[in-house]
Amino acid sequence: MKTNLSFLILLISTICLFLNQDVQAQRIGKYKDRIDEYRRENWPPERNYSRISLGYALQRIFKKHTDYCGFTISDNKRDYVPGDLSKFLGRRDLRTKVETANIRGGGMLYYIFNPDDIEKPFDEINFMSTRVFQSSSVSDPFEMNPDENFDSFILTKNCSGYLKAFLDAGIEPPYFAFKKALETDGKRESTVVALSGSFISPMKTLLEANDWRTTEAMMNLWQFYRNNAGMINQAYYLREFEGVMVKHLSTAEDNFKIEAEVGMNVNLPLAAKIKGNVGVGRTNSTAFSGTDWETIIYADFAGRYTKQSLFSRLPSPTDIKHYFQAIKPTFQQARDFPLMTEGAEHTHYLTVEGVPPNMTNNFWVLDDVLSGVYDGQPTLTAEPFQDEDGTFGCRFIVRGRPLSSNFSGPLAYRPGKLGVAYTIRSRYPVGGEYISIKVNEEIQTSAHPIAILSQGEFDLKKREDRRFAFQWKFVINLEDEANPVDLNLKPFINNLVARRSDSKVDILLTGVEPDPQRRRYYVTVESLDTYPLEKIDDTNMVNYNLSMDVHLQSKRSAARSIRPVKGILSFPSIKPDPAPKQEAKAGEPISIPLAPTIESGKTLDPNHPILIPNPNGKQEGGN
Structure with missing residues (x-):
């Protein structure tokens, strides 16, 4: 009985303890809620x-x-x-x-x-x-x-x-x-x-x-002022x-x-x-x-x-103008034909980094072109570029045909370079000012195509009546890397002259054959006069100065370059006609040469016949 009572008391105490803890937990929870609510509010x-x-x-x-x-x-x-x-x-x-x-x-x-x-x-x-x-x-x-x-x-x-x-x-x-x-x-x-x-x-x-970066900023400011x-x-x-x-x-x-x-x-x-x-x-x-x-x-x-x-x-438009006047664009030559040559259009390039793409095409014009270099006004094209590294800007392309007078005269007196100067400026002004880029460059020139006449080869050309004309074959070698000649076309040749100080030989052109592989022409020249074979003395040749103008068609344009070439024409000597034979007049005695006498004591030499005069004009040999 005592045991049951003790267990009951313990059970009641445990229940009361748990109930008390629950009450305390509820009180703590309510306290936390009040604290959290206070923190929310404050x-x-x-x-x-x-x-x-x-x-x-x-x-x-x-x-x-x-x-x-x-x-x-x-x-x-x-x-x-x-x-x-x-x-x-x-x-x-x-x-x-x-x-x-x-x-x-x-x-x-x-x-x-x-x-x-x-x-x-x-x-x-x-x-x-x-x-x-x-x-x-x-x-x-x-x-x-x-x-x-x-x-x-x-x-x-x-x-x-x-x-x-x-x-x-x-x-x-x-x-x-x-x-x-x-x-x-x-x-x-x-x-x-x-x-x-x-x-x-x-x-x-x-x-x-x-x-x-400054160039781009200046260009964008220019456009801002324009708008x-x-x-x-x-x-x-x-x-x-x-x-x-x-x-x-x-x-x-x-x-x-x-x-x-x-x-x-x-x-x-x-x-x-x-x-x-x-x-x-x-x-x-x-x-x-x-x-x-x-x-x-x-x-x-x-x-x-x-x-x-x-x-x-x-910066104002005036400040922007001064900035671009101090810019020196990068000059670039054409890769294929960098040299300025006669008759062919020459192209060179200039680049300015930082120019925005929308300020390239139709934004620039060419002005103040220096005279004495181009035949007329060169053209200007502007286009945007961007390199693989991200660099961007404007590429200016200048094309123009050089003056032919710069390539005339002897090679030694032709200019090795020509100075070009011009201004690239904006098409429209802003605040009364233009963007201007000054260009002053030297461009190397080339005398190409150069024509060189080789020494001719002499020969005889048979004509009618067993007469012969004189014939010479020449080679015209070309140097035309900088200004290629169209060797598919035969050149026009004129002003063909062979002369010396005291005489002139009439000659004519009879053939021209191009050789594109060797970059040359084979030219054949013949004399107008003909001669019998027995009068031609080719062991004593007389030199004449040969000259002609060769019109070379450019492969890059419709222009033709006229190149005077000179050489030596070796002309055979012509034997003079024999003196006429003299006949006896009527009534005049005919003198007959005396036969040689044979001296006593000598015998005849069989290798030296005795010439006996013949009244008919012929001589006959005898022993």
């Missing part, structure tokens, strides 16, 4: 910034961050800026006076302002898309200047980092926010990136580069400013980039982070690309830090 703390302060300007971007993190805070009077942001601002704080601009960060630093805009607060400027300067040479929307004289910082915060910032400041977020933060960070769907410090416009870099004549001599750009640029990342790809290149939940001086991991003096990291940066400008102007001092005047 987190984040209420905002107490003026509308012109930095703290107020940052509210929208961090409110957007809490929505993406799933914190669901409906009270718009809360201060959504994390408490540790003061470390990010250097000598400034959240109450610093600022101005915001209704334009993304990239557009702000490319925007073209007029004098009235400069006098207004940035949030009162009516920004227009047509006044945002365009440049393909800069991919980043801005450059950072972590100068030692300026405070520059970088901050990144995901959802967990956002909550930790409040905990570090002694403000506890509600419990549910931590669960939501872990879920969102796992998906990498929300991060705030902010940069503070001194910002420099890429336009300053472009205008000071003095290379193809906005009222902005001529009235254009300015925001060269630099101190402030904050901030943006929200909502895609996993962008969050991966910022985490890999900068880090997550960092709040460090920019010089240390950017110089070490991104690049000295410039945010050339892909994490900083894009134009979706909100721009906040410190407006605590005082001393040398004035609003007007942040702007610089953009």
Whole structure:
């Protein structure tokens, strides 16, 4: 009986203990709920910034961050800026006076302002898309200047980092926010990136580069003035400013980039982070690309830090004209026929890097062409080019036929090069000014085609009545690499002359045969007069000066080059006619030679016959 009673007492005690623990758990749960409800109602703390302060300007971007993190805070009077942001601002704080601009960060630093805009607060400027300067040479929307004289910082915060910032400041977020933060960070769907410090416009870099980037900027400005004549001599750009640029990342790809290149939940001086991991003096990291940066400008102007001092005047049409007058385009010769030759159209090229593609065709004309080089006005063609390395610009093609007078006369007196000079200028003026590119180059010349007459070969050509004409075969060798001759056509040859100081020989051209493989012609010349064979003395040749003009048809054009060639024509001597025979007159005695006598004591030599005079005029031999 006692045993049963003890068990009953123990059972009742155990039940009471469990009931008491459950009551305590319920009480703890209710207490936690009340605490969490209190934190929901009081987190984040209420905002107490003026509308012109930095703290107020940052509210929208961090409110957007809490929505993406799933914190669901409906009270718009809360201060959504994390408490540790003061470390990010250097000598400034959240109450610093600022101005915001209704334009993304990239557009702000490319925007073209007029004098009235400069006098207004940035949030009162009516920004227009047509006044945002365009440049393909800069991919980043801005450059950072972590100068030692300026405070520059970088901050990144995901959802967990956002909550930790409040905990570090002694403000506890509600419990549910931590669960939501872990879920969102796992998906990498929300991060705030902010940069503070001194910002420099890429336009300053472009205008000071003095290379193809400056050329592109000048050309784009020229086009801007042409479309906005009222902005001529009235254009300015925001060269630099101190402030904050901030943006929200909502895609996993962008969050991966910022985490890999900068880090997550960092709040460090920019010089240390950017110089070490991104690049000295410039945010050339892909994490900083894009134009979706909100721009906040410190407006605590005082001393040398004035609003007007942040702007610089953009080059005027006169400044642009002077810039291009100092440009020296790259001169390029044609690969196939670089030399200037007679009769053939010559082509050379000039390239200017940085000229936009839409400012090439039908944009330029040729002017002020130096006389004495071309036969008439050469032509100009402009076309865009882009190399494999991304370099782009305009290629100017100049074509013209050289003056034939530059290739006349002896080879020794022909010019080895010709100086060409002209101006490539814009077709239309802007503000009364033209873009002008001066060209002054020397082009090598060639006397090709050159015709050289070889020594002729003499022969006899049989004619009627057993008479013979004299024939010579010559070879005309050509040098025409720089100006090829069309050897499929026979050349026209005239002014064929063979003479010496005291006489002239009448000759005619009887044949011309081209040899394209050897680059030569075979020319046959014959005498007009004919001679009997017995009167031709080819052992005593007399030299005559041979000359002719050879008209060579160009293979590259319809032009013909006249080349005088000279050589030696060796003419045989002609034997004189024999003297006429003398006959006896009637009544005159005929003298008959006496026969030789044979001396006594001598015998006749059988090898030397005795000539006996014959009255009929013939001599007969005898022993």
